[in-house]
Amino acid sequence: MRKIVAFVLSCTALFAQHEHAAEAAADEKPVALYAGLGSWHHPISTSNVEAQKYFDQGLILLYSFNRYEALRSFRKAAELDSHGAMPCWGMAMALGPYLNMDMDPSYQIKDSCDAAKTGLALQNISETDRGWLNGAAARCPDYSDPGRYIGAMREVAAHNPDDPDAQTLYAEALILPVRWHCYDQHGKAASGVPEAGGILESVLRRFPNHPGANHLYIHVVEASPTPERAIPSAQRLMGIVPAAGHMVHMPGHIWLVLGDFNTAAAVNERAAQVDREYFAKTGVIGSYYPYYLHNLQFILYSRAMQGRVAETNAAVAQMTAAIRSVMDTMPEMADFLSGSIPTTELRVYQWDEVLARERPRSDSALRISLWHYTRAVAFAGRAQLDEARQEQTEFESLCKKVDRSAPWDTNKTGDVMDLASAILKARVAVSRAAAIEYWRRAVELQDALAYGEPPAWYYPVR
Known part of the structure; x- marks a missing residue:
C-alpha cells in the first residue's frame, strides 16, 4: 500500500514541480472533463471509469500539443486510480520530447524520466503497460540517442500490431530526430520520414478519424513535393476534435501550402476563437499560448497574401493586442512576432502606415533592424530612393549586431537577414542590371531556407 501511495504522491509531486516552473496562473481552475474533444479511446488497466475518461482526454490533448492540459488530465487519472501505471506514462509523454520541443519551455526531460521511472516501480503492472513505460524511459536521461527511443517504440508497435496508438507513436518516434526538417530543399525525405508516412497511412486506412495520425500525417507530408496527400x-x-484549438488549426498547414489562403485564414480564425474559449474556461495560458499566437500568424500571413487590406488590418490589430499581453513574460517571442506586423503592411503596400510607425522601444538589434528594413522598402515603394538608402545603411549597420545563430522559427536569423539585405540592395540598386543580380541572389537565399508554416519570409521573392 505504501508503494501505491508513494506512486500517486510521486506523480503529483512531479506535476507540482512542473506547474511551478510554468508559473501557472493564480486563477487557474481545476481540471475537468471537457466537451468537444472527440471520442478517441485507448483502454488502460483500470476499473475506474473516470480515470479512463481523464486518460483518454489526456491522450487527445497530447496529440493536440496542449501538453500542460494533458499533464493535468493524466495527473487526475492517477489520483482517481492509484493502481494504474499508464497515467505516469502519459505524464512522461507530456513532459518529454516532441516535434516542437526546440521552442517549448514545457519540455522537461528530467521530469519526464522521473515519471516513467515512477510508473515502472509500481508493482503488478501488466506487460503491455510495462512496454509503454519502457518506451518512454528509452528517451532517458537526456534524449541524446534518438535511436534508442525508435527501437523501443518499434518493439511496442510490434507487440501491439492492432493498436493504432502504438503505430502512431512509433511513427512520431521516427520523425522526432529531424522534427521540422523532414525534407531538404530539393524535396528529398530525411531518414525515417518515408517509413513514418507509410505507417500513418496504414493507420488511417483502418482508423480514418484517429486524431494523432491525422495530425502527424500533415506534418510528415506538408513540406514534401506532394502535400496534397494530406x-x-x-x-x-x-x-473531429472541435474543442482542441491546435487540431482545428492544423488543416491550415495544408490549405496554406496549397495556396488556399481563404480557407487557411478561416480555420485559424476558428482555432483562435477555440483557444480564447479554452483560456477563459480553464484559466490556463502558460506554455500553450504560443499556439494561439501561431493561429494569429497564419491569419496575418494568409490575409496579406490575399491582398485583403481590411482583413489584414484587422489581423494586425489582433496580433498587436496578443503580443502586448506577453511582452514581459515572453519577450523574445514578442520581439519576433512584432517584426511580422510592419512586414505584413508592406505586403499590402501600406507605405504610409509603415513610415508612421515609431522606432521600437527595444534593445533588440533584430527588431530595430527590421524597423529600418520596412522603412527602406516603404521609401523605395514611394520612389524616395535617397531616404531608402539611408534606411538601408542603418539596417546593414544593425545587422552586424544581430545574433546570426539565433533561431528564426525553423531557420537561423542570419540566413533570413541575408535575404532581407539582398532584397534591399535590389530595391535601391542604381541600375536595372545590378537589381536583377541582387534579385537572383535573393531568390537563391529564399530557396535555401528551411520549410516553415507560415514561411520564414513574408512574401515569395519570385
Missing part, C-alpha cells in the same frame, strides 16, 4: 486529413481535422 487533404483528407485536413478535412477530417476540421471537425
Whole structure:
C-alpha cells in the first residue's frame, strides 16, 4: 500500500514541480472533463471509469500539443486510480520530447524520466503497460540517442500490431530526430520520414478519424513535393476534435501550402476563437499560448497574401493586442512576432502606415533592424530612393549586431537577414542590371531556407 501511495504522491509531486516552473496562473481552475474533444479511446488497466475518461482526454490533448492540459488530465487519472501505471506514462509523454520541443519551455526531460521511472516501480503492472513505460524511459536521461527511443517504440508497435496508438507513436518516434526538417530543399525525405508516412497511412486506412495520425500525417507530408496527400486529413481535422484549438488549426498547414489562403485564414480564425474559449474556461495560458499566437500568424500571413487590406488590418490589430499581453513574460517571442506586423503592411503596400510607425522601444538589434528594413522598402515603394538608402545603411549597420545563430522559427536569423539585405540592395540598386543580380541572389537565399508554416519570409521573392 505504501508503494501505491508513494506512486500517486510521486506523480503529483512531479506535476507540482512542473506547474511551478510554468508559473501557472493564480486563477487557474481545476481540471475537468471537457466537451468537444472527440471520442478517441485507448483502454488502460483500470476499473475506474473516470480515470479512463481523464486518460483518454489526456491522450487527445497530447496529440493536440496542449501538453500542460494533458499533464493535468493524466495527473487526475492517477489520483482517481492509484493502481494504474499508464497515467505516469502519459505524464512522461507530456513532459518529454516532441516535434516542437526546440521552442517549448514545457519540455522537461528530467521530469519526464522521473515519471516513467515512477510508473515502472509500481508493482503488478501488466506487460503491455510495462512496454509503454519502457518506451518512454528509452528517451532517458537526456534524449541524446534518438535511436534508442525508435527501437523501443518499434518493439511496442510490434507487440501491439492492432493498436493504432502504438503505430502512431512509433511513427512520431521516427520523425522526432529531424522534427521540422523532414525534407531538404530539393524535396528529398530525411531518414525515417518515408517509413513514418507509410505507417500513418496504414493507420488511417483502418482508423480514418484517429486524431494523432491525422495530425502527424500533415506534418510528415506538408513540406514534401506532394502535400496534397494530406487533404483528407485536413478535412477530417476540421471537425473531429472541435474543442482542441491546435487540431482545428492544423488543416491550415495544408490549405496554406496549397495556396488556399481563404480557407487557411478561416480555420485559424476558428482555432483562435477555440483557444480564447479554452483560456477563459480553464484559466490556463502558460506554455500553450504560443499556439494561439501561431493561429494569429497564419491569419496575418494568409490575409496579406490575399491582398485583403481590411482583413489584414484587422489581423494586425489582433496580433498587436496578443503580443502586448506577453511582452514581459515572453519577450523574445514578442520581439519576433512584432517584426511580422510592419512586414505584413508592406505586403499590402501600406507605405504610409509603415513610415508612421515609431522606432521600437527595444534593445533588440533584430527588431530595430527590421524597423529600418520596412522603412527602406516603404521609401523605395514611394520612389524616395535617397531616404531608402539611408534606411538601408542603418539596417546593414544593425545587422552586424544581430545574433546570426539565433533561431528564426525553423531557420537561423542570419540566413533570413541575408535575404532581407539582398532584397534591399535590389530595391535601391542604381541600375536595372545590378537589381536583377541582387534579385537572383535573393531568390537563391529564399530557396535555401528551411520549410516553415507560415514561411520564414513574408512574401515569395519570385
